[in-house]
Amino acid sequence: MPKIVNHEERREQLAEAVWRIIRREGLEGVSVRSVAEEAGMSLGSLRHYFDSQSALLAFSMQLVAERIKKRIQSLPQDGDPRENIEALIGQIVPLDEDRLAESQIWIAFSTFALTEPELRPLSREIHDSLRDVFRNIFETLAQSQLLKPGLDTELEAKRFHALVDGLLVHGVIASEVVLAEEIAGIVARHLDSLLVP
Amino acid sequence: MPKIVNHEERREQLAEAVWRIIRREGLEGVSVRSVAEEAGMSLGSLRHYFDSQSALLAFSMQLVAERIKKRIQSLPQDGDPRENIEALIGQIVPLDEDRLAESQIWIAFSTFALTEPELRPLSREIHDSLRDVFRNIFETLAQSQLLKPGLDTELEAKRFHALVDGLLVHGVIASEVVLAEEIAGIVARHLDSLLVP
Numbered sequence: 001m002p003k004i005v006n007h008e009e010r011r012e013q014l015a016e017a018v019w020r021i022i023r024r025e026g027l028e029g030v031s032v033r034s035v036a037e038e039a040g041m042s043l044g045s046l047r048h049y050f051d052s053q054s055a056l057l058a059f060s061m062q063l064v065a066e067r068i069k070k071r072i073q074s075l076p077q078d079g080d081p082r083e084n085i086e087a088l089i090g091q092i093v094p095l096d097e098d099r100l101a102e103s104q105i106w107i108a109f110s111t112f113a114l115t116e117p118e119l120r121p122l123s124r125e126i127h128d129s130l131r132d133v134f135r136n137i138f139e140t141l142a143q144s145q146l147l148k149p150g151l152d153t154e155l156e157a158k159r160f161h162a163l164v165d166g167l168l169v170h171g172v173i174a175s176e177v178v179l180a181e182e183i184a185g186i187v188a189r190h191l192d193s194l195l196v197p
Numbered sequence: 198m199p200k201i202v203n204h205e206e207r208r209e210q211l212a213e214a215v216w217r218i219i220r221r222e223g224l225e226g227v228s229v230r231s232v233a234e235e236a237g238m239s240l241g242s243l244r245h246y247f248d249s250q251s252a253l254l255a256f257s258m259q260l261v262a263e264r265i266k267k268r269i270q271s272l273p274q275d276g277d278p279r280e281n282i283e284a285l286i287g288q289i290v291p292l293d294e295d296r297l298a299e300s301q302i303w304i305a306f307s308t309f310a311l312t313e314p315e316l317r318p319l320s321r322e323i324h325d326s327l328r329d330v331f332r333n334i335f336e337t338l339a340q341s342q343l344l345k346p347g348l349d350t351e352l353e354a355k356r357f358h359a360l361v362d363g364l365l366v367h368g369v370i371a372s373e374v375v376l377a378e379e380i381a382g383i384v385a386r387h388l389d390s391l392l393v394p
Contacts, residue, residue, distance in 0.1 A: 025312055104311060110370045111308040114301060115222055127371050152386075159383045163356065166363025173307045174324050186356045189349075193390055 011049055011059065014039050018060040022108055023101055030057060054118045061109040064102045065126055068092060072133070081144055082191060085137055089164055089187050092130070094171035095180040103168045134161040146195050156194065163190055208246055208256065211236050215257040219305055220298050227254060251315045258306040258316075261299045262323055265289060269330070278341055279388060282334055286361060286384050289327070291368035292377040300365045331358040343392050353391065360387055 017039035021029050031053055036046040050056040071091045077084060094100035106126070113123035137160070138153040147153070167183045214236035218226045228250055233243040247253040268288045274281060291297035303323070310320035334357070335350040344350070364380045 029312075107304075108308050108311070110366075111305050114305070114369065115226075123370060127367070155383065155386055158379065159360065159386060162363030162367055162383060163360045164363065165366055166359030166361065169307075169362050169366055170324070170359055172311065173320060182355065186352065186359060189352055189356060 012063070014041070014046065014049055014056070015060045015063045018056055019101065019105060022060070022105055032056065054116060057109060057112065058119060058122050061105065061122060061126065064105050064109075065129070068102065081141065081146055082195060085141075085191065086184075086187060088133070088137070090184070092164060093167050093183050093187070094175070095183065100171065100175060103172050107169060107172055130165075131157065131161055134158070134164075141195070148194060148196055151194065160190065160194075163187075209260070211238070211243065211246055211253070212257045212260045215253055216298065216302060219257070219302055229253065251313060254306060254309065255316060255319050258302065258319060258323065261302050261306075262326070265299065278338065278343055279392060282338075282388065283381075283384060285330070285334070287381070289361060290364050290380050290384070291372070292380065297368065297372060300369050304366060304369055327362075328354070328358055331355070331361075338392070345391060345393055348391065357387065357391075360384075 014035060017035050018030055021034055021038055032046055032050065033043060035050075035056060036043045039046070050059065068091055072088055075084065075087050075091070079087075091099070094103040109119070110123055113119035134157040135154070138147070138151075138157045141147045142153050147156075164187070167186060171180075171183055211232060214232050215227055218231055218235055229243055229247065230240060232253060233240045236243070247256065265288055269285055272281065272284050272288070276284075288296070291300040306316070307320050310316035331354040332351070335344070335348075335354045338344045339350050344353075361384070364383060368377075368380055
């Protein structure tokens with residue numbers, strides 16, 4: 001009886017293999033060959049799923065983005081608006097090993113995309129969709145009249161986005177010293193500066 | 198008559214060759230071979246200066262750090278404290294092509310260092326020395342009584358540092374849309390939120 005292979009499941013297994021390689025060796029270790037080996041699959045079978053290294057990397061980055069999106073969508077929305085925002089940001093910044101790995105992949109992918117024209121649209125798409133998350137935060141806050149008066153919501157969305165990505169980078173490049181509590185404390189301080197008491 | 202070669206000058210020429218390759222192909226394009234070719238030098242002569250790819254990259258990153266440091270040190274110190282800070286931040290964030298290239302090299306180097314244990318000490322050193330720059334800013338502001346009351350200067354130094362590195366990353370990965378004026382505007386808004394009017 002032939003083995004029934006779930007196509008989507010197999011793609012995800014391959015993406016998991018890519019992540020393990022990235023965490024161990026960096027993006028430069030990712031090749032169609034190394035991923036086939038890591039996933040215990042033949043080169044021919046792998047090429048059936050991804051015909052280039054760029055396609056493989058793009059898929060892995062998309063999976064990271066989807067995971068984060070799913071976590072954000074499953075957050076309860078009925079609590080205190082400020083706590084909702086902190087919970088949302090907590091899904092993006094490296095507060096634990098899993099989110100640290102996602103952050104490393106995002107940074108590595110973004111860097112790789114700088115010199116890979118094929119990957120730039122996805123890199124920009126991810127940047128832009130996170131920008132929209134921050135715009136939504138400030139629109140919701142403004143509608144609920146929780147923002148201090150006189151704030152430029154578009155500018156504040158960009159400022160908060162830059163702060164969060166900066167914390168993400170610091171969490172990755174100085175992970176021994178930039179601790180999770182520190183990141184959470186800086187986000188809390190930033191929100192204090194923006195919201196009415 | 199033998200050609201007199203200035204050792205330091207030659208090292209700088211090599212670093213310039215590394216920068217050109219990084220901007221064109223990314224860090225993955227940098228090898229002892231490609232740098233020798235770019236600099237029009239034999240492989241043997243190059244190995245006289247740098248015996249590994251890591252040594253070459255570390256030197257290039259150090260040169261970027263030194264350039265930024267020199268620009269900061271040559272800034273006038275006698276003006277308005279707020280303008281001094283804006284001028285200082287302007288030496289770090291990608292406001293023009295040169296500083297965009299430096300930012301690209303910093304991001305690429307920091308990413309590369311994640312999987313190259315040899316490069317991690319330098320990566321951390323650069324992170325820590327920039328952290329000190331931000332600590333100094335807030336100590337000076339506190340001494341001049343320019344800070345709004347009740348601020349935690351250590352936390353504010355970390356927050357400003359994360360914001361600036363986030364702007365730097367955005368300037369690099371979304372350079373077509375995150376414009377220099379936007380970066381300057383966000384820095385100005387951040388300072389407004391911290392300083393007494």
